[in-house]
Amino acid sequence: MDSPDTEVYRARRARVAQALRAAGGGVAVLPTAPERLRNGDSEHPYRHDSAFYYLTGFTEPEAWLLLDDAGRSLLLCRERDPQREVWDGLRLGPEAAPAALGVDEALPLAALEEAVPQRLADRAAVWLPFGDPRLSATVARWVEAVRARSRSGVAAPAAQRDLGPVLDELRLFKDAREVALLRRAGDIGAAAHARAMRACRPGLPEYGLEAELLYEFRRQGASGPAYTPIVAAGANACILHYGAGAAALGLGHGEALLRAGELCLVDAGCEYGSYASDITRTFPVDGRFTDPQRALYGLVLAAQEAAIAATRPGARKSDAHWAAVAVLSAGLLDLGLLDRDAVGGVDDVVAGAAYRRFYMHGTGHWLGLDVHDVGEPLALDEAPLEQPDGLGGRVVRRPSRVLQPGMVVTVEPGLYVRPAEDIDPRWWNLGIRIEDDALVTADGCELLSRGVPVAVDEIEALMRG
Numbered sequence: 326m327d328s329p330d331t332e333v334y335r336a337r338r339a340r341v342a343q344a345l346r347a348a349g350g351g352v353a354v355l356p357t358a359p360e361r362l363r364n365g366d367s368e369h370p371y372r373h374d375s376a377f378y379y380l381t382g383f384t385e386p387e388a389w390l391l392l393d394d395a396g397r398s399l400l401l402c403r404e405r406d407p408q409r410e411v412w413d414g415l416r417l418g419p420e421a422a423p424a425a426l427g428v429d430e431a432l433p434l435a436a437l438e439e440a441v442p443q444r445l446a447d448r449a450a451v452w453l454p455f456g457d458p459r460l461s462a463t464v465a466r467w468v469e470a471v472r473a474r475s476r477s478g479v480a481a482p483a484a485q486r487d488l489g490p491v492l493d494e495l496r497l498f499k500d501a502r503e504v505a506l507l508r509r510a511g512d513i514g515a516a517a518h519a520r521a522m523r524a525c526r527p528g529l530p531e532y533g534l535e536a537e538l539l540y541e542f543r544r545q546g547a548s549g550p551a552y553t554p555i556v557a558a559g560a561n562a563c564i565l566h567y568g569a570g571a572a573a574l575g576l577g578h579g580e581a582l583l584r585a586g587e588l589c590l591v592d593a594g595c596e597y598g599s600y601a602s603d604i605t606r607t608f609p610v611d612g613r614f615t616d617p618q619r620a621l622y623g624l625v626l627a628a629q630e631a632a633i634a635a636t637r638p639g640a641r642k643s644d645a646h647w648a649a650v651a652v653l654s655a656g657l658l659d660l661g662l663l664d665r666d667a668v669g670g671v672d673d674v675v676a677g678a679a680y681r682r683f684y685m686h687g688t689g690h691w692l693g694l695d696v697h698d699v700g701e702p703l704a705l706d707e708a709p710l711e712q713p714d715g716l717g718g719r720v721v722r723r724p725s726r727v728l729q730p731g732m733v734v735t736v737e738p739g740l741y742v743r744p745a746e747d748i749d750p751r752w753w754n755l756g757i758r759i760e761d762d763a764l765v766t767a768d769g770c771e772l773l774s775r776g777v778p779v780a781v782d783e784i785e786a787l788m789r790g
Contacts, residue, residue: 350448379495517542547595684741741757761775
C-alpha cells in the first residue's frame with residue numbers, strides 16, 4: 326500500500342495525466358534542476374526543481390520524469406554507486422524508486438537517450454516546461470530520433486506543448502499537507518524575525534541581524550532561507566531589493582551599522598519541507614519609534630489591514646492592492662507628503678498614480694514551493710476589458726483572478742521616502758514595509774506569519790524585553 330506522501334504525489338501525477346488527455350494527449354518530459362558550480366570544484370547548495378518535486382517528492386539531482394496521458398510514470402535517476410556515495414551521500418537508485426516514490430517504473434539515468442524516444446513514439450505531443458532553450462533543443466533531438474523511424478510506421482509527436490501552465494494551475498491550490506508545511510514555515514520565519522528584533526541594538530552591523538535570522542531558521546529545522554534575506558538599516562530600507570548592489574551608505578552589502586533613531590527593515594523567510602515563508606517587519610533600531618516613524622508606520626499598517634480584509638474568496642487578487650493604495654494615498658495627502666494643490670484628492674492620486682513616488686511595487690504575490698510562486702494572476706475565463714494599468718494610464722487585458730480557498734498570497738504594502746527638496750526632512754530615508762503570508766479560507770484568510778508582532782506597541786514591548 327502507498328504511504329500517505331506517496332499517494333499525494335501519485336494523485337498529482339494523475340491530475341496532470343487527466344489534463345494532458347483533455348488537451349489532446351501526449352507525454353510529459355520533466356527534468357529536475359541541474360547542479361550549479363560555484364567556483365573551482367565547489368558547487369552551490371543543491372535545490373531540486375519545484376515542479377519536479379511537486380510530482381515526485383524526489384530531491385536528488387540528475388533525474389527525469391516521463392508521464393503519459395494514461396497516467397503511467399517513468400523515473401530516470403542515478404544508480405547506486407558505493408564509491409560516489411562515500412563522497413556525496415546515499416542515492417535512492419532505480420531499484421528502490423517505484424516503492425519509495427510510487428512511480429510505475431524506474432530506470433538508470435544512462436537509459437535516458439533510449440527510453441525517451443521509445444515513449445515518444447506514436448504520441449500526439451510532447452509536453453515540457455518552456456523557457457529553457459537547452460531543454461527544448463534536447464527534446465527536439467529526441468523527436469527527430471523518433472521521426473527517423475517513420476519508414477517503419479512510427480509517428481513522431483506533431484507538437485511541443487508547454488507543460489508549465491498545467492502544473493502552475495495545480496500548484497496554485499494548496500492541499501492540507503502543503504498548508505501544514507506553509508504554516509510551519511510561517512511559524513519559523515516569524516520566530517526568526519522576533520529573534521532579530523530582540524537582538525537589535527545600535528552599533529550592530531546589518532549582517533549581525535542576518536546571522537540571527539539564519540541561526541533561528543536552522544535551529545528550528547528549516548533547510549535555510551527561502552531567498553536572500555534583506556536586512557536594510559536606515560536609508561538602505563528605501564532600496565527595495567537591497568543587497569543586489571552596494572549599500573546606500575557606501576559600504577559593502579550588509580556592513581552598514583544600525584543607528585539609534587533609524588529604522589531597520591528585515592525581509593526574510595525560510596524554507597521548510599521545500600515550502601517558503603515570506604515576512605517583512607520594520608522596527609526602530611533603539612526600540613522606540615519616533616513620531617514621524619510612528620505616523621508613517623501606522624499608515625502602512627492600516628494599508629495592510631485594508632488589504633487583508635480584501636483577501637477573501639470571491640474577491641479579485643488585485644483588490645488587496647487597490648485597497649492598500651487607497652489607504653496609502655489618503656494618508657500621504659494627510660501627512661503632507663503629497664500636495665493636494667498639485668495632485669488633487671484621493672481619487673486623483675490613485676488614478677494618476679501619484680502615490681507611486683512612495684509606493685512603487687505590488688501588494689502581494691503567490692506563495693508556495695517558490696517564494697514568488699507560479700500561478701496565472703489574471704482570470705482564465707473572462708474577456709479582456711479596459712482597466713487601470715497601475716501606472717496612471719489605462720490598459721485592455723483580462724481582469725485579475727478571483728481568489729479561491731486554498732490559494733496562498735503575501736500581503737505587503739510599503740512606503741519609501743527618499744530625500745528631496747519638496748519633502749520635509751523629518752520623513753527622509755524612512756523605508757517601511759510590512760508583509761505577511763495569507764491562506765485564503767472559506768470565509769476570509771488566515772495569516773500564517775503573525776507569530777511576530779506587527780503593532781507598534783507590541784514591537785516596542787518585544788524589543789524592550
